[in-house]
Amino acid sequence: MELLLLLLLGFASLSVGEYAQEDIDSGKVLRDLSREAYHNAWARLEGKTEGCTQENVRVRKEWRDIPAKKRIDFVRAVNCLMSSESLNPDLEGARSRFDDFGVLHHQVSNYVHFSASFLLFHRYFTWAYEEALRNECAYEGPFPYWNWGYDAHDVESSPLFDGSATSLGSNGGCLIKGPFSNRTVNLGPGSGPDPYRYNPRCIRRDLNTAIASAWTTHRNTTDLILDSPNVELFQAIMQGDTRYPESRGLGLAVHGGGHFAIGGDPGGDFNWSPLEPAFYLHHGQVDRLYFIWQNLDWENRQNISGTATMYNRPPSDEQSLDDVMDITPLEEARTFRKLMDTIGETPFCFLYD
Structure with missing residues (x-):
């Protein structure tokens, strides 16, 4: 009876083979899964009157669904961060609060990719950026993400670019x-002898539809969600982790595909990609897919998998929810457990539409 009800609502979580391919390719299935995840998360807020509630929860939106005035104000707030004083005055090249995010990412890159912390680090990192825009630069609109599938066959015509x-x-x-x-x-x-030196240059982009159409389509993103029974495979398929047979043939996969659909300098730089303003909308979509995947089976998707180092090189311990994610000075250190739920009150209170 419950399955029948979900089917009637259009919210059933089935395997790839149980959906029409044309509905996957068009984005219809992803929209349905997103709606189900939102519905499930919203229901978990029902009746709450303190902390994160249905009244105060923020809703993140796709760039083209944000009104023009709010998009322009988002750009204003990013420019504000680019003009604000850095928290790293001892680093010659760190000239702004915007630069601080690049510095932190550079410092931890070898620990937050192809490791247990990949998903939760980027969730926390992107949220810290949103908080800086709001608290330091008075941005009040929705935080945006970029749904790659809309533009996978013509990136240059995207309203984002x-x-x-x-x-x-x-x-x-x-x-x-x-x-x-x-x-x-x-x-x-990243290849320079002193990555923290002051090296001013223009922002370059090399928008690449061939990469986007190969790795960031609605099919790519939907298959990721439907083909991942656990977080170990979800993050492996997300990143194209060659240690796993299920993701060995995925090349750049959706995570790398989104980065290199933007490309250029610093967008195509493994360490310094957060200095590309579109980084945060790309990782908004990464976190959105994680949010959808988690909330389709909330009770069984509250864990992490992997060690503390990229590809476990050098070998490191398996991480647990009680280990600490430290992104100071951007935000305070918190346990992984505190970062699992986007409506968990500390620190998060947001959903994806």
Whole structure:
């Protein structure tokens, strides 16, 4: 009876083979799964009157679903961070609060990719960025994500990259037009002898539809959710982790595909990619898929898997929910357990539409 009810609502969580391929490819199945996850998370807030509630929960939205004035204000807030004083005055190249996020990512890159902390680090890191925009630069709109599938077959025409005032700027060896075309990247690149030196240069993008259409389609994202029975495989398929047969043939996979659909400098730099303003919308989508996957089977998806080092090199201990995620000075250190739930009150209180 319960399964029949879910089917009638259009919310049943089935395997890939039980959906029509055309519905997967069109994004219909992903929309249905997203709606189910939102419904399940919303229901967990029902009756709450303190902490994170249905009245105060924030809802993150796809870039094109945010009103134009709010998108322009988001760009204003990012520019504000780019003009604010760094928390790392001893580092020559760290010239702004925006740069601080790149510094932290560079420092921990070898511990937060292909490791147990990949999903929760990037959830916490992206939230810390949102908090900086709100608390230091007065941004009040929805935090945006980029649903890659909408633009997988023509990235340059995306409202995120079309160069208009409501975009994050254009394509180009240096950004040709639109927001951030007059901004500089101050740190990196990763191959330099001193990555923290001051090295100002323009933001470059190399938007790549071939990569996007291979790795970031609605089919790619939907298959990720439906083919992952546990968090170990979810993060492996998300990243194309070659240690697993299930993800060995996925190449860049959705995580790398989103990064290299943007490409350029610093967007294509493993260590310094957070210095590309679109990084946070890309990782908003990464976290959205994690949110959907978690909330389709909430009781059974409250764990982590893996060690503390990338590819377990050098070998390190398996991590547990009681281990600590330290992203100071951006935010305080917290246990993994505190970061599992986007409506868990401390620190999070947000959903994805």
